[in-house]
Amino acid sequence: MDSKTDTPVTVIGLGLMGRALADAFLKAGHPTTVWNRTAAKADALVAAGARHAPTVADAVKAGPLVVVCVTDYPAVYELLGASDVDLDGTTLINLTSGSSAQAREAARWAEQRGARYLDGAIMAVPPAIGTAEAVILHSGPQHVFQEHEPTLGALGTITHLGGDPGLAALYDVAGLAMMWSVLNAWLQGTALLGTAGVDAATYAPFAQRIATGVAEWLPGYARQVDDGSFPAEVSALETDARAMTHLIEESEAVGVNAELPMLFKAMADRAIAAGHGKEQYPVLIEEFTKPREN
Ligand code: NAP
Numbered sequence: 001m002d003s004k005t006d007t008p009v010t011v012i013g014l015g016l017m018g019r020a021l022a023d024a025f026l027k028a029g030h031p032t033t034v035w036n037r038t039a040a041k042a043d044a045l046v047a048a049g050a051r052h053a054p055t056v057a058d059a060v061k062a063g064p065l066v067v068v069c070v071t072d073y074p075a076v077y078e079l080l081g082a083s084d085v086d087l088d089g090t091t092l093i094n095l096t097s098g099s100s101a102q103a104r105e106a107a108r109w110a111e112q113r114g115a116r117y118l119d120g121a122i123m124a125v126p127p128a129i130g131t132a133e134a135v136i137l138h139s140g141p142q143h144v145f146q147e148h149e150p151t152l153g154a155l156g157t158i159t160h161l162g163g164d165p166g167l168a169a170l171y172d173v174a175g176l177a178m179m180w181s182v183l184n185a186w187l188q189g190t191a192l193l194g195t196a197g198v199d200a201a202t203y204a205p206f207a208q209r210i211a212t213g214v215a216e217w218l219p220g221y222a223r224q225v226d227d228g229s230f231p232a233e234v235s236a237l238e239t240d241a242r243a244m245t246h247l248i249e250e251s252e253a254v255g256v257n258a259e260l261p262m263l264f265k266a267m268a269d270r271a272i273a274a275g276h277g278k279e280q281y282p283v284l285i286e287e288f289t290k291p292r293e294n
Helices: 016-027 039-047 056-061 073-080 100-112 142-155 167-194 200-215 218-227 237-253 259-276 281-288
Strands: 009-012 032-035 065-068 091-094 116-123 135-139 157-160
Touching: 009 016, 009 056, 016 032, 016 039, 016 142, 032 039, 032 056, 056 073, 065 073, 073 100, 091 100, 091 142, 100 116, 100 167, 116 142, 116 167, 135 142, 135 167, 142 157, 167 200, 167 237, 167 259, 218 281, 237 259, 237 281, 259 281
Parallel strands: 009 032, 009 065, 065 091, 091 116, 135 157
Antiparallel strands: 116 135
């Protein structure tokens, strides 16, 4: 990792993730100060060269860059909102998971206290931290990111998404939507094929090719969404809807759960009822960009 080694870093929160973050900073050579509510979790890091600050206020004072990674945003406020904590002049990188609204509110809160703020989302498990495999998303002022990029680079593959501090949280959940959708679709197919004695390992490479093939459609479909124009170049939504019926009927006939295809068929039916049957699949974005009707 490319990391400027002489910049002091403070890590607040030494759970599974916070310990991995502090360890990566230490390994990159940064003078690292740590603090955790349960002090014993700092022991291994102290043995590896970290300094354990006696209080949060002292940890914040230790250097210009403070990384916080605790369970949730209320814990962030509880720790950093204490009356003796002075955030003025500090750069705060909040890698705690939360919503985009929480991130934007935390940015306002930190700025009111004189801190510069970046919100982050960690798309990795603790053992990957410190390797290129660990993708860490940041959002907030670009100049703040650029200034600390060499230090934050110790954590993995770091990315700046834009000035809106809510972006990292939104990309994070968008990624989760993609992950679970692909996995659920794969499980549906695995269940269907299982009824004919085909095991999961046999189906997996076939499923992988379909997922990769569909992923290749995304840039073209994205252009249709951005243009708000959905000419049926390869297939009309009403054709897809007939195939969905087939998937539902097959699932029910072989005794497999049909909830998932029924859900996306219901969305397609609403779009067709609204007059979009002859347009291409991404026209369904109109179903996704409004709250569910009860
Ligand atoms: P964890 O092991 O449960 O650790 C939670 C940390 O938060 C501990 O340091 C805990 O202190 C501290 N904490 C919670 N409430 C507190 C409070 N009121 N006051 C002071 N400290 C408090 O969780 P983790 O896995 O490190 O996760 C930390 C953050 O990283 C979460 O937002 C999580 O979603 C995110 N994340 C984790 C992973 C992962 O794979 N682990 C991946 C991506 C993102 P104590 O030690 O004293 O309890």
